[in-house]
Amino acid sequence: MSEPLNPPESVYHLIPKEEVPSQKAQRYTSKYRPTVLLEEKATKDAMRTMGPAKVEVPSPERYLKKRSKEPKLHEKTQGSKEARHTSTVRKPAVPARTDKPTMGIRTKRDFIKTATAAPMKPRPACVDTRGGHKQLLENSGLVPKYIKKKHYGEVPQYLQRLHEEEMRAQEKYDALVKEQREKRAMKHLTEEERGAALEGLKKSWDELHQEYQGLSFVADNESKKSHRLQLEVSMKQLEDDIQLFERFKTIYIPGK
Known part of the structure; x- marks a missing residue:
């Protein structure tokens, strides 16, 4: 049965009831929390500083000047000139008039002689297309170079060998036919x-x-x-x- 809306009065209602505090559910905590805290502390403490890193502050006297960052050539000093003139390495002596020149060395005179020699004749060629395609005349098939060969017009050896084999086979066949004809005669x-x-x-x-x-x-x-x-x-x-x-x-x- 359902309880009535207006319960009847009772002496027991006057007895004060003990208040039971409500308990909240325990908060979820990950088992990996200690490990994460240790890793975070280890990475953050290493880079924790009080401002930027301490570096050498430039001097006010060494301020940036115009064209100071452009590349510069080495400055010529008096010492380098003196070292060049006082070098112990000496050049070879001038050859005498009676000395023979070393073989294999091209001189200016040889170059002039080569340049003034007769020019090379161009190799004969033929143009086979209207676009100007050109090839050597020797490879075009227009030069009768094959008839000038040593063995031109001769029967090749392999054809001669085949012909001899055919002749021997024909002679053998004719002898066999003759023998059979004589037997049946x-x-x-x-x-x-x-x-x-x-x-x-x-x-x-x-x-x-x-x-x-x-x-x-x-x-x-x-x-x-x-x-x-x-x-x-x-x-x-x-x-x-x-x-x-x-x-x-x-x-x-x-x-x-």
Whole structure:
């Protein structure tokens, strides 16, 4: 329940209450404060003075004069002149008329002789643009200097070497082709070889004919019919070869 606006009177209200002083919150203090104070004191005390630094005060007699800060040359003294005249170093003696001049030293006469010599001729040049661009005539390609070389017009050595290698390769290829052609060429049979081949054909025909005569008259199966037909074909081929060898005296056979 909420308290009433007008509380009822009570004897306890007459008792004086003890005043409790209010306590403020403790002020925040950084933990680095002692270090900062020491550093600040160390830097400030070193430069703490009572006014500007003590320096030598200029004398009233040495006041600033006109043109006193301009650079000045060394003053000539009498002592310097005396030292120059009383120097122990002496110049070399004048050479005699009969002495020969030292080689490599250019004299005034040599310079005059060089200056009065014939002027050098300008190197020939050509202008190749309307703007006046100029280059030496020797490098422009207009001077026929290459035809004056010692080996001008000769075939280079590397081309000669390549030509020789091509010739050797061509000769090797021609020899190989000739050898292959000779192997495939038709071979001519001599009379002895022709007679021997004819005798061999006739002997083979006799053997086949003898085998053919030994066959049965009735061929009642396919194997017998096939064997008879094969013998007839072989004999017919041998008869054609024998007629060919007997008809022609010159016989050529293909090579291997």
